[in-house]
């Protein structure tokens with residue numbers, strides 16, 4: 001059900017991750033969040049980092065904010081996004097470089113390709129026992145962010161089928177069984193989070209759009225079934241999102257096909273309130289197809305800001321893409337975001353900050369055209385500029 005974006009046409013948000021402040025030098029280093037929060041230095045740095053990043057989002061005027069994924073360590077190519085689960089869910093062996101059954105494929109197996117560097121540091125565990133939630137502790141992580149702001153905080157997580165794709169299964173009879181077990185374990189975690197009051201839970205990257213021809217060895221129908229097992233019962237409690245994009249390790253696009261169209265019918269079957277699409281990078285090329293395929297019970301969240309480029313979008317560019325989307329999607333069902341997270345090795349805090357401002361600035365142009373209330377953008381308020389001596 002709609003909670004955070006209820007009655008908010010053209011609501012604005014970001015995918016999740018933000019560049020770490022440079023002074024945030026400690027990390028979980030494999031510890032449970034609750035254990036690390038008993039470490040005075042980590043607790044202070046983590047709490048302060050979450051506060052300043054939420055404040056940055058407030059200054060940019062965003063409606064729905066995130067904790068910037070500050071639980072993730074400084075690692076290589078964004079390993080922590082899936083590694084956080086690999087290192088903490090029950091049933092996993094310690095992370096190590098195993099001799100993979102099939103060996104790395106494609107770009108990831110090609111020395112000299114930037115994705116090879118990601119692959120070298122991925123360190124997947126083996127599934128050696130029943131998959132359980134382990135100590136993900138998403139509820140406490142969400143609380144640590146929500147208690148410093150009145151704005152709704154979205155909590156996102158890599159989804160179970162991606163967790164399965166990147167590990168070796170030694171326990172379950174087949175991969176389909178392993179995917180369903182991981183999805184069920186995560187569903188338990190999300191229910192605790194929803195019961196605690198989290199206003200948006202975002203499951204990130206089902207394998208569907210990366211595997212239109214069952215390339216990953218499991219059918220699209222299996223992936224849909226697993227995803228809906230992971231969200232089962234959640235929509236009765238809170239707002240549930242599915243995030244999709246075309247890749248983010250080292251801010252790279254990992255897929256060359258780059259089309260949602262072949263899998264839109266399956267994406268429409270996902271049991272969620274909102275589906276996000278990467279649309280800024282290709283100028284909204286598939287907006288008509290996306291709008292036609294996704295049912296009216298869902299909202300569509302489009303990327304209007306790129307996460308792979310350093311050039312900050314102009315508000316007019318953002319507004320133009322929003323207008324293009326509005327030809328196919330009602331403003332009440334349209335949410336505005338970034339194509340993916342700003343990550344930890346893609347850009348600086350400054351770039352990410354001004355991209356967030358551009359997002360809301362562009363949204364305000366269209367809001368004004370539609371007669372909707374504009375969002376205050378403290379960062380764009382002349383009264384607080386050193387360059388102006390009187391308000392104008």
Ligand SMILES: [Zn+2]
Nearest residue numbers: 244245340341
């Ligand atoms: Zn993404």
